[in-house]
Amino acid sequence: MKYALLGSTGIFVSRVSLGTMTFGGKGIQPWDRMGALDQKAADELVGIALDSGVNLFDTADIYAAGESEEILGKALGARRDDIVLATKAYAPMGSGPNDQGLTRLHLTRALDASLRRLGTDHIDLYQVHSFDPVTPLEETLGALDDAVRQGKIRYIGASNFAAWQLMKALGVSDLGSRTRFASLQAYYSLVGRDLEDELLPVVRDQGLGLLVWSPLAGGFLSGKYTREGSSDADARRLKGGLPPVDPERGHDIVDVLRTVAARHDAQVAATALAWVMAQRGVSSVIVGAKRPDQLRANLAAVDIELTERDLRELDAVSAPEPTYPSWIVGDPAARYPRG
Template structure:
């Protein structure tokens, strides 16, 4: 396992981050703890959860697993979605943040969170209020670093400039959906993160299971893609362009004697600007398959083919800017 600095911080995280959304749901507590222990044994140190995963059960299981190795683990969780049935039980107001962090600390059985992330933008709360509350949490020691997730590029830039202007702590990372079949952040977010040195920790790096190679053009009968809604629904994934990407991934996997999941993750690991893809697993077998993405390097020729087949179509203003790019 290799390690990378997260954004412009000195925080070293493993090149893969273990996502825990299935813990306590499709993955039993016993298997969840075993998965984390295997991850630590292989050198992983980065765990991602959220206060709403399985109504907080995920945080409780993570807390049990890391209790005796707390200082070794980089622990990330999130705040934003509803955790109580009253008007202030949702969002990133000062009140909800302060209530939510105390609840997360209790479930995680720890006195600090390494990376506290805003799960999605809150249009009802001024970003100044959110960042001031997060800054206070860092000052108090309950949170070490802050990050965000599912932001537009303008929202991230506004947040960074607000922090700089007010001398608040900055978001050091963003958690966007990003994979070979979901490259929307290439339009603006990726270049912004490279310019501002914001770490990128993608979620759904396998496209909700689409890139594992288990699906064909027929309607799926099992797995996350059977969902009728959400980012991993069949209606979103089952496009002609995505199947072209999948076919290229399967072909590369055969050529490299790897699995499609390992190829899809490896492409991300070698993508400039990506710090640590967040992978999840429902079973120990899936976990071991995903961990096979590390310890080898994809040839440039294969990487370039996957990059080309999955690239977004040429769009304005990118094609206009490229036309008048200076040669130096």
């Protein structure tokens, strides 16, 4: 395994981390079609990840209505302190009007519930799962700062924020001498490069860690999808879901990806993960798995060293159309590199 700094925190995380959306949720939609793995199956995946050097495990309270956290906590067992444990809060966890969001009331309750389900006394990285448009950032960040001071949280992170929301939150933290977000968890892949417009520049400028969810675009970049369909009848993307993908453009990208993968005698999925890891600012890619062979195949991505030719060809086929104002001013990072 290889490791990278999580932004400016000074802690190192594995370049590939394990996401646990596939844990639990049998009979509960939409989690049932994500995997619905039981404790035994999850124990095996967590064991493989740990033995391979994975030290970042990511979950969320909403995954399988809390069951994912429970299963992960049991799977980690005595090795809990060997890893960086990350979870998230925001989504509805009950039917009440205050059972969601980023209020002090909900975050305090959600954090205590996650600690109980995970069987631990602290969360290493506690992330807000989305931006809350009705709760002042001062309240959210104040509650998180209090939890850090109480020892319940080590670091805080954001997920699924727009660039202006993330930058505003960092400003609020700095002005109030509160704990600031150490990381952003966001979608990024060869078929989804929107993040490069504004979010990636913020991450780089502010020294945040970037944790990438769905780096295989919901399985589209796994190598099992062709223009004719998929050979895997259980493929999740055939049943709908996110992130959205333009199939025609996506298949053009996969065609080049197959060529690059062949040069390295590697699988398509691992090569797609290697491309994400090669982008400056990315700390770790979060992969999920339903089977041990899937996980082992994705872990192999850390050993793929893409060449300048590989990166150039993949960039050419996947580069999105520039948005305003970049199509007028160009890429400031290219003109004023900061290393």
